[in-house]
Amino acid sequence: MADFDRMKINNGSVFANKLIMICAKLINEHLAKRNLVARMRGAAFVIATNTLSKEELAAETAEIKQAIEEVSDINGVHCQLSVRTGLAQASEASYSQEAVQLAVDRAWVDEREREEDQNPVSEFNEYLDLPLPFVVTKPVFNAYGDKVEDAILVFANEQFCERLGVSRHALLGKRYAQFYGEREEWLKLLAPALWGKLVTGGCYNRAMRAWTNYYSKAAVLPGCTVTIFEPVTQSGNEPALKTAVTDEECFRVTHLLFNGHQFYHNIKDALGEIGEVAGASHVEVIRTDRHSFSVDYEWSKQGGGLLGDDAEELEYGFIQPLEDQAQKQGYVLLHNVSKLAEGNGSFQKQAEFLHKKGVKRLLAVPIYDDDHNLSGYLLATDWQKSGHLDLIRLMRLLTRPFQQKLKEIDRRIGQNEFSNRDDDN
Structure with missing residues (x-):
């Protein structure tokens, strides 16, 4: 649309938006069903087709041009519209952006008029400005x-x-x-x-x-x-959408866990998937026999473990409160570690330690063996509260696959089945 910027300044955004809708409607009526149509910027559109010949597309755009220029009143404002069209074929260019630029150049043959209008179409990249991925x-x-x-x-x-x-x-x-x-x-x-x-x-x-x-x-x-x-940011059934997204991630993590026999890398990849999709700072697998505990596998956003060199010095009593809370609701969720560190509750010392490590939130889900004895925890810290992912549900669903993977590792270690070529040896 020639002189679109000036019309928008003179007549306002309501006029400009109405003009864009008129153009879009006329283009869609003629071409949208068989071709790709996208608005570039302002009232500039690109039409890409592999179903029409050059002559057919030229005829279609001529009809659209005529229909738009017949519009004389928009929102009570008298106007005289002028449409520019340009055509380029894929065979004339090395890549799509070059083809679009060639069409734009042909639409603005008169360089003087192009400079006066200062239309942004000339600098448009049709892919960069599309509003959707x-x-x-x-x-x-x-x-x-x-x-x-x-x-x-x-x-x-x-x-x-x-x-x-x-x-x-x-x-x-x-x-x-x-x-x-x-x-x-x-x-x-x-x-x-x-x-x-x-x-x-x-x-x-x-x-x-x-x-x-x-x-x-x-x-x-x-x-x-x-x-x-x-x-999809909103839907008519948010719980269903949340369940679907969480289940998809559960399938993905489970696939990573059992994809081959590189046991260490399988678990690291699975923890990394949880950490990345949740935006967490740490995701760890803690093993315990209720007398001692160890951090056997961990993923960190910034590198380095959550407990670091302090892990070997901590006794089982450090994670004992986790067990007490997990038995009540099936997981442990600490929304505000710093607040717990200031209180006098059963988790005060642990909260002080985690607060010094920079932890703000913590989620721990217990892992039980086949006899329902506690064997460890799946733990995440400082996840992002966004999207449709239900992190609590995801981690609870994953405790069984992790337990099976850890059980297989323990069995192979017990039978000394790891060969010298195994990357976990």
Whole structure:
């Protein structure tokens, strides 16, 4: 839309938003069902298609241009609209951003008019400015060519990279399932998307660690698909969503625990998954026989254990209060360690110790053996209170898998089954 910025300044944001809605509606009526349409910035839109020829797309955009320019009154304000259109083909560019820039340049042939208008379209990157996480992927099929086993990340917009906390350079060229451990529902359905269907659904996105709605379809780049993710922040059934997210993470941690026979690394990876998804500072497995205790496995966000060099000097009495509270409600939850350190309760000395270590919150879930004897604790500190993850439920669900893994380790140690080549030896 020519002169959009000036119209917004002169007529206000209500006028500008109404104009954007009119443009979006007309574009959607003509093209949205078969093509990818995205608003770049202001009243500038990009349309990507692999279903229309150059001539057909030119005819469609001409009709849209005519329909928009026929609008003469918006919100009681008289206007005379002018639309600029530009067209570029994938074969004319090395990558998608270059193709979009080529189309923008062709829309603004008169450089003088472009400078006067100061329209931001010329500097637009269609992927960086999309409001939702967005990826372009190249599906990798199995030997029979009928199922997608993985997908190569061809492009990721800024929103997607920010949600993952990684740079675009670290993602591009990687295989998604190899990078994040498994095939998710949206990944399995890239085949029908590549073959021309618009695929929609909802699933837990492992990379973004959130429940998302997704929309996939064929991309303008040959052999590629585009997928837009919409993280679900609210739903009509929050408890169900919380349960679904927690269960998905439980499946993931259990998979890491029993993925092969590298026992030490299996447990470390499982603890790391809990720590990262919960945003915790420490996650540990404490073993005990009710006479002594030891921190056998631990994960730390900053490196270094929670108890550090002090662990060997502490007696069982240090964790005795955990057992007393765990028997009452099945877990121990300390919301404010510093407050406990100032009081006179049964956990005062332990709270003082943890407070000196910088711990603010602590969650400990007991691990019982097959005879329901206490054998240890799964412990987390300073987790983030956000998202739909139910950390208490997650850790309680995981005590049984951890117990089975520890039992297998004890059995193999007892039978001396670890070979010299085992990484845990």
